[in-house]
Amino acid sequence: MSAYVQTVLNQKDVCEIGFSQCHEHLFLANGTPALLNKALLIDDYERSFAEVNEYKKNGGTLLVDAQPIGCGRMEQNLVRLSKETGVDIVASTGFHSLSFYDESHWIFKFNETKLAEIFISEAKNGMFIATDKEVPNIQLTAKTGMIKTAVSPKGIETRNEKMFSAAAEAQCQTGLPIMIHMEKGADPLKVIHFFKEHSVPLDSLIFCHLDRTHHDYELHKEILSAGVFVEYDTIGRFKYHDDSVEADLIENMIEAGYERQILLSLDTTRERLGAYGGSINLSYLLNKFIPYLKERGCPEAILHILTVENPKQALLVRNL
Structure with missing residues (x-):
């Protein structure tokens, strides 16, 4: 297969992929993230099934499930959900914000080489399970298709540089795309420079959350001019801004x-998941925001x- 995206069930030919959303959270186990924010608990299979099934109907x-190893990822649920809904799901390896791990977590103890080995194994062999508390040991055959990172x-910083280096090495060994969770105050151009210095193709990078962390249009253009993908995901998130602000940026x-x-x-x-009593649902883009962009011309x-x-290209596994 010459051009494919790696899902939890198979290598999916890009020709078979249609409408896609490249950053969602379909499940989040009860753990450190949920202790920080109760919205980061998405653990009811039937409710998540209802959301994804409705997404398919629309x-x-x-x-893409953007929760990486060791902080709430629910691997077996992702596999089951894809089989039962028929929706392709891309799972993530890598790491998230450091606050999502308690101080004794294995991710802080392992060196760059060991972390890279784990990320690579999840892409080539299959996802490890039960890693929120335990070191990676038991492995599924379902593979990851993305490497998540978070500034x-x-x-x-010093504390997460080894994780970024491990992610870069994993990309070079597997061809998977890298997603970068951005925070207000962080310099995206320095992140681009880091990955460029580590021989990662810049069109393998996906920057997320810039639409709520960095508001300078000229900076967005400079970031895009490097050849990376930018994923705008502050849509229907009215605590940050309304959809007209989002549409202005995209246009x-x-x-x-x-x-x-x-x-x-x-x-x-x-x-924000309707099946959990939230304000919108996974079909909001299809039912509300895309029609709104059409209305705007x-x-x-x-x-x-x-x-x-664009998702076909951003999620592409780039053969080495």
Whole structure:
């Protein structure tokens, strides 16, 4: 297979992929993240099934679960959910914000080489289970298709540099894309420079949350000019801004010629999943925001690029 995305069930030919959302949270186990924020508890299989099944009915074909190893990822549920709904699911290895791990967590104890081995094994052999408390040991055959990373508000710091280096090595060994969780205050250009110095192709990088952490349009253009993907996911998140602000940003980047590098998603949490009593649901893009962009004059062809063609390229496993 020459061009594929790695899902939890198989290597999916990009020709078979349709409407996709590249950053969601379909499950989150009860643990450290949920202790920090009760919205980070998404552990009811039937409710998550209802969300994803409705997403499929509305035209969705693929979802990325952006929760990495060791902090609430529910591997077996992801596999079951994909089988039972028919929606392709891409799982993530890598690491999240350091606050998502207690001080005794194995992720702080392992060196760069060991972390890279784990990330690579999850991509090549299958996901480890029960890693929130225990070191990776028991492994499924279902593989990850993305490497998640997360900066702190100060960017790549001493404490997480080994994790970023491990992610870079894993990308070079597997060809998987790398997603970067951004924080307000962090410099995206320094992150780009780091991965460039570590020989990671820049079109394998996906920057998320920039639409709520960095508000300078010129900075967004500079980031996009490097050749990375930018995933805008502060859609329907009204505590940050309304959808008109989001649409203004997207339209500005399209007008600047970057329509081939923009991804759209929702970064869902418990408080935003309708089946859990939340304010919207996984189909919000399909039912609300995409029609809103159409009303504002965004052509169908461009919307197809943002939601179908760009995910195929951003999630592509780049053969070595």
